[in-house]
Amino acid sequence: MAQFRQCPDTGLFFHKEAENLMKANAVAGVVCLLIAGILALLVVLTRWPAVHLLPADTFYMVLTAHGVCALIFWMIFFEMAILYFAGSTLLRSRLATPRWAWAGFVMMIIGAVMTLAAIFGGKSSVMMTSYVPMRAEPSFYLGLVIFAVGALIGCFVYLGTLVVAKNEKTYEGSVPLVTFGATVACIIAIFTIASGAEILIPTYLWSIGYISHIDPAMYRVIWWALGHSSQQINVAAHVAVWYLIAGVIFGARPMSEKVSRAAYLLYIFFLQLASAHHLMTDPGISSEWKVFNTSYAMYLAVLASMIHGLTVPGAVEVAQRKKGLTNGAFEWLRKAPWDNPVVSSMWISLVGFGFLGGISGVVMGTEQISIIIHNTIYVPGHFHATVVIGTTIAWMGLTYLLIPVLFRRKMIFPQAAKLQPYIFGLGMSLVAVFHMAAGTLGVARRHWDMGFAGNPLGFEYPATAYLLMGIAGIGGVIGVIGGAMFCVITVGSLVFGEKLQKEAGLLQSFGVPMADSAYTNEKPERLPMAPAEAVEANHGEAGFEAPGTFILAMVLLVSFVIYYFINWKYLSEVWGLS
Amino acid sequence: MAEENKPDEQEDENISPWQQIIDNPFLLLFIGVAMPTVFYTLWGVMEVATIPIAPY
C-alpha cells in the first residue's frame, strides 16, 4: 500500500500520516496566532496613552492571554509541524508512531483550551510568567502541564523518526542541515519541558493547597530555564527555516556544512545557560553565576547566531552570483525576488532578528546595563523583535511555501500576500523600536496606566515617553492589520484556494487524510548524500565569495558597537556623582 | 544486495570522531540537557537554597 506522495513542484516526499499531523498542528498554531493577534490589538490600544482602551483588570487578563497564546501555543504548535516535516519529509522517512503523535496533539489542544479557559475566567491574570506568590486557578497550571506533555510526546516521536530513518536507511551520510537544526530545537525543547515540569507541577500542587509555600526566588530561577529556553527552540527552528527557504527558493547550499553544524553545536552547549540573563537584577544569586552563564556562555551562543546570520545570506549570495548576478556588491540582493512573500519573509526575519533583536538582546544581557532597562517596556520591544519579527515572520514565510506543497492549494489573494510581510514587518518594527525607546525613558512593562492617575506614589514620565508609546500604538495597529492579512490569506487558501490535486478537499486542509489515490509511492528513493560544495573546498576564500554579505556583517558590527557604548553612557548618567 | 551495502561500510570507516558526535542525536540530547542542568539549574538552585533565613 502506497504511503507517500511526491510534490510535483518541489520533489519533496510526504508520508501520509506525517502530513496530516503537520497540517493539524500548523492550523492549530495559526488559530492561536489569530486569537493572540486579536488580544494584541486590545493590549496595544490600551498601552497607547491617548486611547487607553481597556479597564485595568481586563487589561491584565488580556495581556496574560496574549502572552500565553502567542508565545507558547502559536510557537509550539507550529514547531511540532516543523519537527514532523524535518523528520519525515526531509529524511524521506515514515513517521514513527503516528498514533502517539496524535495523542500528543490532542493533549496540546486540551491543555491550551484549559489554560485559556482559566485565564478568561478572570481569576488567572498572573501573566505568562505566573510568578508566585500570585496564584492562578489550578487549571491554569494543569493546562500548561498537559500541553507540555503533549509537546514532549511530539519531541519523542521526532527522535523516534530519526531512528526509523537511520535503521531503514532512507538517507545517505548525515542528516541534512535543516533536519540537524530541527534536532537541536527538539533537544532544547526537551530541556525546556523538563524545566517546565519541575516548576509548574509544584506550583499546581501549591495552587490546590497541597504544598504550602514556594520560594519566589527559587521559582524565578527554575521558571526561566523554561521561559528562556523555550525562546531558543524558536531560534534554532527559525534558523533551520532560513536555511530551508534559502535552499528551496535560491538553490543555496550552506557555505560550509561544518561551520553551520558547529554553530548549532554551540547552541546545544550554551544557549540554554543564557537563561540567567533574565535574573541579572535578582538579589540572592551570585555575580559568578550570572557572569558565567551570560558573559561567557551567552556570548558563545550569540556567536553561533552571528555565524548563522552570516552564512545564510552568504549562501544566498553565492547561489545568486552563480546565476550571473555579479555586478557590484549587492546586485544579487537587489535582484532577489522581492515580491515573493516566502523570500521577503525570510529576509525581514533575518535582518530584523539580527539588527533589532540581536543587538538589543546582547546589550540587555550585559549585567551592568541590564539594570537600566529591566522590567521596562524595552523588554517587550526586544522580544517582539526576536519572537515576532524573527520567528513569527519566518513561520509565515514557511507557511506561504507550504500552502501549495503540503496543503495542495493555490494561494488566494497573491497581491495581498506580496505586501503582507512588509506590512507586518513594518508595524512590528515600529512596535519594537518605539517600545525600546520608551523603555529607555523608564516606561514600565505590564503596566496599565503610565500616567498613574490618582496614585499616591505616582511618577511623571517626560512627554516624549507618551509620544513614543503613541507611535508604538500606531505600529501595533499596522502590525495587527498585517497579521490579519496573513490569517485571511492562509486560512482562506485552505478553504477557497484552487485545488492543485483533486484529493485535497476542505477537510483534508485540516488534517483529515487524503484519499489513497493521492499516494503513489511505496517508499521514496533513498535521499542521496549532498555533494561536497565548491565553496567548502577552498577555505579562506569563503569571505570573498560573498563580499556583499561581508559588508552587511560589518554594518551590523558597527551598529552594535555604537549602540553598546551609548548604553554605557546612559548607565553612567543614572547616578550623578558630581 | 551485497553491492548495495558496500558504500555504507566505506562510509562507516571514514567517519571522523567529530562527525560521529554530530550524528548521534542522543549524545547531543544528553549534552544539551546536562550542560544547563548543571551550570544553570543546579548551581542556581544551590545559591538560592543557601541564602540564610532572616531571624524573626
Ligand code: HEM
Ligand atoms: C500583532 C502583533 C502584536 C502586537 C501589536 C503586540 C503587542 C504587544 C504589547 C503592546 C504587549 C504589552 C507590553 C506590556 O505592556 O508589557 C505585548 C506583550 C507580549 N507579546 Fe505581543 N504583540 C503582537 C504579537 C505577538 C506575537 C506574535 C508574540 C509571540 C510570538 C507576542 C508575544 C508577547 C509576549 C510574550 C508578551 C508579554 C506578556 C507578558 O508580559 O506577560 N506578541 N505585545
Ligand SMILES: [Cu+2]
Ligand atoms: Cu531569554
